[in-house]
Amino acid sequence: MKALIAFVTVVVLGAVAVVIYVGSHGAEPTVVADPYEAGLRYDEARHAHDVAAVGPRSAPTCQLSRGPCARSVGAATVTLDVDGRPLRTMRDLVFSVRVSPPGAAASRDGRIALVMPGMYMGENRVALTLVGAGQWRGRGVIVRCPTGNRTWIAEVELPATTTGQQPLAASFRFEVEE
Numbered sequence: 001m002k003a004l005i006a007f008v009t010v011v012v013l014g015a016v017a018v019v020i021y022v023g024s025h026g027a028e029p030t031v032v033a034d035p036y037e038a039g040l041r042y043d044e045a046r047h048a049h050d051v052a053a054v055g056p057r058s059a060p061t062c063q064l065s066r067g068p069c070a071r072s073v074g075a076a077t078v079t080l081d082v083d084g085r086p087l088r089t090m091r092d093l094v095f096s097v098r099v100s101p102p103g104a105a106a107s108r109d110g111r112i113a114l115v116m117p118g119m120y121m122g123e124n125r126v127a128l129t130l131v132g133a134g135q136w137r138g139r140g141v142i143v144r145c146p147t148g149n150r151t152w153i154a155e156v157e158l159p160a161t162t163t164g165q166q167p168l169a170a171s172f173r174f175e176v177e178e
Contacts, residue, residue, distance in 0.1 A: 102134025
């Protein structure tokens, strides 16, 4: 019996030694030297992008849950509205965009990127279809944040009227109720 226990012990220790040897010689190098510091730099860069795009983190500047919001962009005014009040997460919503004057954006489809400041929530884009002169509409969902954050940014982008011109873009910071 002692011989069997000794044999099993030697086999188990040998297997452990083989696993350690294979693991130490087959390990892949790290992608970054210090993942923690790299993550902090990524967060700082993302925060700087958010601040550059829509200003510092602050209270929402748009009360979409009460009615449409408008932004002046050069000589044009971009108005965003959402059907489906009160604004709640995980519900099918209809986003409407109107541009005045109607010729300020090309008569092609546009998009809205829904972004949460300070937290990457994945790509969430609403395709906008031209429905009339200077009017677009699209369906989308605002996803629920696991941390309970309710502040979102709708980055509206409409096609440029001429080749080489920048698209017409406006950002709207708003809150969902849930």
